[in-house]
Amino acid sequence: MSRVVLITGGSRGIGLATAQRFAALGDKVAVTYNTSVPTGDFLAVQCDVTKQEDVDRTFAEVEEKLGPVEILVSNAGITRDGLLLRMKEQDFAEVLDANLTGAFRVSKRATQTMLRARKGRIILVSSVVGLLGQAGQANYAASKAGLVGFARSLARELGSRSITVNVVAPGPVDTDMTRALGEEKLQAFAALVPLGRIATTDEVAGVITFLASSDAAYITGAVIPVDGGLGMGH
Amino acid sequence: MSQELFDRFTKCAVELLSVDAAKVTRDARFKEDLEADSLDLVEFVMALEEEFSVEVPEKELEGITTVGQAFDLIAAKAK
Numbered sequence: 001m002s003r004v005v006l007i008t009g010g011s012r013g014i015g016l017a018t019a020q021r022f023a024a025l026g027d028k029v030a031v032t033y034n035t036s037v038p039t040g041d042f043l044a045v046q047c048d049v050t051k052q053e054d055v056d057r058t059f060a061e062v063e064e065k066l067g068p069v070e071i072l073v074s075n076a077g078i079t080r081d082g083l084l085l086r087m088k089e090q091d092f093a094e095v096l097d098a099n100l101t102g103a104f105r106v107s108k109r110a111t112q113t114m115l116r117a118r119k120g121r122i123i124l125v126s127s128v129v130g131l132l133g134q135a136g137q138a139n140y141a142a143s144k145a146g147l148v149g150f151a152r153s154l155a156r157e158l159g160s161r162s163i164t165v166n167v168v169a170p171g172p173v174d175t176d177m178t179r180a181l182g183e184e185k186l187q188a189f190a191a192l193v194p195l196g197r198i199a200t201t202d203e204v205a206g207v208i209t210f211l212a213s214s215d216a217a218y219i220t221g222a223v224i225p226v227d228g229g230l231g232m233g234h
Numbered sequence: 235m236s237q238e239l240f241d242r243f244t245k246c247a248v249e250l251l252s253v254d255a256a257k258v259t260r261d262a263r264f265k266e267d268l269e270a271d272s273l274d275l276v277e278f279v280m281a282l283e284e285e286f287s288v289e290v291p292e293k294e295l296e297g298i299t300t301v302g303q304a305f306d307l308i309a310a311k312a313k
Contacts, residue, residue, distance in 0.1 A: 115277060160273065 003027045005212070006062055006069045008049055008106055009076030011038040013175035014125060014208075017201035018073055021209045028066040032058055032076065049076045049102030050094075059109050068113035071212045074103040075125040077143075079177060081136045092139040099143035100150065107154060111163070120163040121212045124151050125204075128171040128227040131234040144169075148223055155221035164220035166211050169234075171227025172198040194229030239286075239312060243305050246285050250278045260302030268301075286312040 005022045009015040010031025016038055019031045023041040031038060032047035043065055047058040062069060077099045080091035103124055114120030129137055130144030147167055154165040172178050172189045178198065179186070190198050207226050210216055225231050244258045251270050264270045270278065279290055282304075288311040298304050 115273065157273070160271065 001026075003070045003212075004062070004067045005029045005071040005073065006032070006058075006106075006110070007073040007075055008032045008047065008102070009034075010042070010044070011036045013177060014170065014173060014201050014204045015073070015075040016040070017205040018075065018208045021202070021205045022071075022212075025209065027071075030058075030062045030066055030069075034076070049105060050097045052105060055105045055109055063113070068117065069110045070114070070117065070119070071121045071123070072106060072110040073123045073125065073208055073212075074106050076102055077125070077140075077177075079137065079140050079180075081140070083136055084138050087139060092142075095139040096143050096146070099140070100146040103147055103150060107150075107165075111154075111158065114158070114163050115161055118161050120158075120161075121216075122151070122154065122158075122163065122165040123208050123211050124165070124167045125208070126167045126169045126223070128169050128225065128231040130169060131223075132231050151223075152221045159220060162217075164211075164216070166216075166219060166221070167223045168204065168207055168211065169223055169225050169227065169231065170199060170204045171225070171230040173204055174198050174200055192230060193227070194232070197228065199226060199228060236309065239309050240305060242285055243282065243301075243308060246278065246281045247301070250274065250281050258301055260300065260305070262301045263299050264301070264304075265299070282308050288312055 005027045007015050007019050010019045011033035015031060019029050019042050020040060022029045029042035030045055031042050032045050034048055038044055045058045045061055047054045049055060078095060080095050082091060107122055110122065124147045126147045127144040129141045130148060134141055151165045151167045158165060171193060204226050207224055244255050247253060247258045248255050251268050251274055253268050257268060262268055264275060283290055286308055288308060294307060298307065
């Protein structure tokens with residue numbers, strides 16, 4: 001059973017770990033990258049998810065080389081941190097465009113072929129801060145919270161066609177994005193986590209591959225925390 | 235009514251709505267007679283837009299319930 005998987009934002013971090021996991025399962029994997037080309041047992045396609053033409057070109061290439069996308073992992077994301085009073089509208093808009101509208105662009109395109117196939121899995125990578133909030137990340141948190149309403153609406157629209165749509169909400173994970181916070185902030189963050197440590201990318205990737213598996217066929221519209229307990233109660 | 239246009243319309247309906255061509259008559263109602271749900275209809279309209287190289291705004295679809303109504307809308311644009 002080799003499935004066609006497309007992961008956006010796969011050059012590092014959670015996206016890359018997820019690509020490696022699917023590849024190890026024997027699936028046909030494509031990853032998108034924006035600037036740094038990842039290497040591995042997958043097809044790498046340059047794609048800026050803020051550009052519709054990039055998204056269209058990416059799907060055309062994946063469909064031609066691997067087949068129609070059966071599993072979509074929307075993971076590409078950016079941060080433009082800053083306190084609200086110092087946050088420019090552009091910082092807010094750019095983060096929304098990449099993280100939320102980007103998910104819209106790829107989900108919409110993937111849905112076209114999933115509807116025909118009468119099956120599909122869409123997994124959106126959100127963040128614990130979407131529901132917890134985080135000082136200095138109003139834009140990022142808003143985009144990640146937006147994914148929840150987006151996913152749940154799609155779950156209702158597409159459920160009759162056996163397409164599931166779920167959200168994974170990681171807490172602090174050992175990636176370039178979190179390392180950019182600095183060691184001190186990261187340790188402080190880890191101290192807030194009941195499990196007392198940050199996650200490995202593989203611990204998030206494992207939940208994503210689970211949501212794409214047949215064992216998860218009856219899960220849709222769910223927000224799965226992978227946060228060591230940080231967001232408990234949401 | 236152009237038979238050629240209606241044949242192409244019917245072909246789309248057969249493909250997208252999984253119905254027999256014989257059931258695609260002007261009086262056929264999408265929901266009741268062709269058992270199409272809202273997603274089927276969205277896919278059908280998109281296929282028609284492609285087949286006839288036309289654009290159908292959501293607004294113009296309001297109140298359309300039968301094959302005849304939908305065909306007239308598309309045929310008027312396809313000219």
